[in-house]
Amino acid sequence: MTNEVRQTCASGASGIAARETAPVPPAVLLAAGVIAISFSAIFIKWCSAPAPVIGAWRLWLSALLLSPAAWRQRHAFATLSSRDWGLLLASGGFLGLHFLFWIGSLHTTSVASSMIITALQPLFVMIGAFWAFGERTPPMGWWGVAVAMAGSALIPLGDRYQAGGALYGDLLSLLGTVAISGYLLVGQAVRSRLPSVVYNLVVFSVAALVLSLASAGAGIPLTGYPAQDWGWFVLLAVIPTLFGHALFNWLLRFVEAATISVTALGEPVGAIVLAALLLREPVRWPQVVGGLLVLTGVALYLHTIRRHPSASRA
Secondary structure, eight states: OOOHHHHHTTTOOOEEEEEEESSSSSSHHHHHHHHHHHHHHHHHOOOOOOHHHHHHHHHHHHHHHHHHHHTTTGGGGOOOOHHHHHHHHHHHHHHHHHHHHHHHHHHTTTTHHHHHHHHHHHHHHHHHHHHHHHOOOOOOHHHHHHHHHHHHHHHHHHHTTTTTTTTHHHHHHHHHHHHHHHHHHHTTTHHOOOTTTHHHHHHHHHHHHHHHHHHHHOOOOSOOHHHHHHHHHHIIIIIIIIIIIHHHHHHTTTSSSHHHHHHHHHHHHHHHHHHIIIOOOOOHHHHHHHHHHHHHHHHHHHHHHHOOOGGGGG
């Protein structure tokens, strides 16, 4: 769950004014990106490795794949101040915590519950931006927050009878959502001054190091896993990261950030459908109703700030 474009929308940005023409219809690429990121939760469910190990190898491998492109733009590193490096380190730390908590949630709760709670991320960014930067949201945006929060409150009703600590998994998903919001907020200033590939390389590497240290601290080895798990590590790095989030970043050249942000709301829906088909996970009525309310509330919020971008600044 590392979708940077949601941050752009949450901070009131409307995207690039003059856009290029995409070589492929953007709608096709947006649909492909949603499908790609929807597989993230499925691959994690199929992987038997512990949460910090999955997160560490996903990010190490993603950073490795991004290295050639980042090397071609290495001059960008010379523009960074010591404060910028501090923000990058903090941003990467929050990203590491996000993967630690969110992947852990998928080991104890359903894909539906975990993904619905994670969909609240733009709202946490909004709240954090209000307290940290004094950014304002129009009243209709707050109605979106209220609707989404009401929907999220229904999730525990569907999980209270599920064995295996589902409520604990819901809490981990919530903590992961707070962490990814911190990642977006802290990295907001420096990200705008760096090429996306360079920013991602640094924060992915920092987050991978955080997860590697967490594994070492818990006495969990980073190696010795079956070949099947290594296959999931690679697929996580390639499909949801490069063909999902990196594709969305590239599409900012052709479509508005708000369009990508709303499209990315398809991830919980896609993940839930895939979980029902591939994992045979049941979807209970509180998850259906709560999920619809969460997605409606978040969509209302994103629509509001898209119509009133200047209102997000005090």
